[in-house]
Amino acid sequence: MGINWIGLYTIIRREVSRMWRVPVQAFVAPWISALLFIFIFGSVVGGRIATIGGHRYLEFVLPGILMMNIVNAAFLQSSSAIYFSRFVRFVEEILVAPLSYAEMIAGSLSVVVLRASVTGVGILLMGIAFGASSIESWPLFIFWIVSVSTVFGLLGIIVGLWSKNFEQLNMPVVFFLTPLSMVGGVFNTVAMLPEWLRWIAWANPFFYFINGVRGAMIGVDETPPGLGEGLTLLLLVVLGGTVWRMYSKGYGLRE
Amino acid sequence: MTPALSISHLRKVYRRGTVAVEDISLSIPEGEFFGFLGPNGAGKSTTIHCVTGIAEPTSGKIEIFGIDAVKDYREARRLIGLCPQEFNVDIFATPRQIVDWMGGYFGMRAALRKERTDMLLERFDLIPHQKKSFRELSGGLKRRVVLARALIHDPKLIILDEPTAGVDVELRRVLWKYLQEINADGRTILLTSHYLEEVERLCRQVAIVNKGRVVREGTKDEMAGGPGGLENAYLVATGAEPDHVPGAA
Numbered sequence: 001m002g003i004n005w006i007g008l009y010t011i012i013r014r015e016v017s018r019m020w021r022v023p024v025q026a027f028v029a030p031w032i033s034a035l036l037f038i039f040i041f042g043s044v045v046g047g048r049i050a051t052i053g054g055h056r057y058l059e060f061v062l063p064g065i066l067m068m069n070i071v072n073a074a075f076l077q078s079s080s081a082i083y084f085s086r087f088v089r090f091v092e093e094i095l096v097a098p099l100s101y102a103e104m105i106a107g108s109l110s111v112v113v114l115r116a117s118v119t120g121v122g123i124l125l126m127g128i129a130f131g132a133s134s135i136e137s138w139p140l141f142i143f144w145i146v147s148v149s150t151v152f153g154l155l156g157i158i159v160g161l162w163s164k165n166f167e168q169l170n171m172p173v174v175f176f177l178t179p180l181s182m183v184g185g186v187f188n189t190v191a192m193l194p195e196w197l198r199w200i201a202w203a204n205p206f207f208y209f210i211n212g213v214r215g216a217m218i219g220v221d222e223t224p225p226g227l228g229e230g231l232t233l234l235l236l237v238v239l240g241g242t243v244w245r246m247y248s249k250g251y252g253l254r255e
Numbered sequence: 256m257t258p259a260l261s262i263s264h265l266r267k268v269y270r271r272g273t274v275a276v277e278d279i280s281l282s283i284p285e286g287e288f289f290g291f292l293g294p295n296g297a298g299k300s301t302t303i304h305c306v307t308g309i310a311e312p313t314s315g316k317i318e319i320f321g322i323d324a325v326k327d328y329r330e331a332r333r334l335i336g337l338c339p340q341e342f343n344v345d346i347f348a349t350p351r352q353i354v355d356w357m358g359g360y361f362g363m364r365a366a367l368r369k370e371r372t373d374m375l376l377e378r379f380d381l382i383p384h385q386k387k388s389f390r391e392l393s394g395g396l397k398r399r400v401v402l403a404r405a406l407i408h409d410p411k412l413i414i415l416d417e418p419t420a421g422v423d424v425e426l427r428r429v430l431w432k433y434l435q436e437i438n439a440d441g442r443t444i445l446l447t448s449h450y451l452e453e454v455e456r457l458c459r460q461v462a463i464v465n466k467g468r469v470v471r472e473g474t475k476d477e478m479a480g481g482p483g484g485l486e487n488a489y490l491v492a493t494g495a496e497p498d499h500v501p502g503a504a
Contacts, residue, residue, distance in 0.1 A: 001330060004360075006364065018345070089343035090343050092309050092343040093360065093404075094360065095309050097360035098362065254310055255269065255301075
């Protein structure tokens with residue numbers, strides 16, 4: 001049996017429709033948050049900090065601000081979509097339809113990438129308005145946006161399937177995503193940290209995502225070539241395999 | 256002739272160890288209007304969930320028109336339309352969206368989806384409500400939406416899990432008429448209901464389940480022909496006390 005393209009497109013249509021019901025939550029909130037960061041670091045703090053690698057401080061922090069919001073957008077899109085569909089049981093519409101697990105997962109992830117991309121474009125435009133947006137390598141930039149949003153889309157699916165209540169759904173954001181992204185090199189280089197603390201940055205996956213997109217935007221890259229890309233691809237394989245297994249076992253989906 | 260639905264030794268044990276279906280075997284010929292009766296918790300909905308993919312069978316075999324419902328689930332599901340007991344719907348979506356999306360999941364092209372959606376919304380008197388969100392609708396209207404959703408892809412086997420629960424007399428009659436029409440067109444219908452009058456009026460074959468097993472199966476005429484009619488047969492089969500059986504000697 002071939003791919004059910006219309007079914008796949010319908011999953012995307014439905015999720016886009018759901019996303020547009022909450023435009024403030026989906027787009028306005030991250031844009032306002034990013035705008036405040038850009039304003040503080042561009043106009044208030046940035047003027048008092050020396051350049052980093054020949055770039056203004058705002059140019060240095062903008063990729064991190066962008067990545068933080070993309071991570072949040074991706075995670076919240078997939079986790080809330082899956083959890084809500086389980087909570088009110090309309091996930092059963094998908095379960096009784098002739099859709100493969102790959103089509104179900106691909107449909108969810110397509111909307112994740114779409115939401116993360118729209119969020120990212122908005123932040124880039126704000127950066128342009130503050131004279132801080134630049135892209136050195138478009139292919140690398142697109143790689144980082146798509147791969148990182150997919151990683152967190154997959155993580156969101158896992159959490160959405162695992163959660164038994166809204167409290168559990170929000171736990172990863174509070175205890176994992178926000179703290180790790182804050183200490184993942186958004187505001188500083190590894191070289192700015194005391195030597196004994198640098199292992200924290202190297203052990204933090206967010207560091208590689210932020211560093212990667214920063215390399216694609218302004219060319220400042222602190223990791224050996226290919227390391228961040230390799231780790232991200234490895235994460236994609238591991239998380240993708242986990243989500244596939246959960247779907248095929250019906251974990252959180254089937255009775 | 257290949258049966259529309261064949262269930263052989265179905266068993267379903269939930270993760271916490273609850274046995275919902277002990278051992279159910281059924282064969283429903285194509286074109287049949289089949290009543291599936293039993294008290295609450297007898298295993299009717301779980302059996303339906305196993306047939307449609309909402310639940311995973313622990314053991315046993317289910318075939319839809321000869322297609323294995325577990326191994327070849329995608330082919331099997333194309334043939335089934337389910338109207339569930341509970342409203343498993345995106346409550347913020349409109350009736351038109353709900354019906355159209357379901358057609359999309361089944362791979363129907365836009366033009367055909369529109370044609371069938373228009374027809375079903377018209378048929379179930381949902382046109383005036385098509386742009387309201389599902390949660391704004393009354394219980395009867397909600398029931399019509401999930402029924403229209405089950406029929407959008409014109410399935411060969413229609414499974415209706417208490418479709419008239421909470422529905423007014425008028426809609427119930429509209430629904431009965433429509434079901435009789437599509438059954439006359441060759442569609443196979445499996446109906447669960449607590450309204451025995453409904454089963455007597457619509458079904459030709461009946462199976463009664465209790466505690467996860469089929470305890471009686473036969474034609475409606477056989478079961479309804481004895482003293483006390485179908486209700487008597489049902490109460491006896493499900494182990495009700497004899498003095499609770501109306502019409503019993």
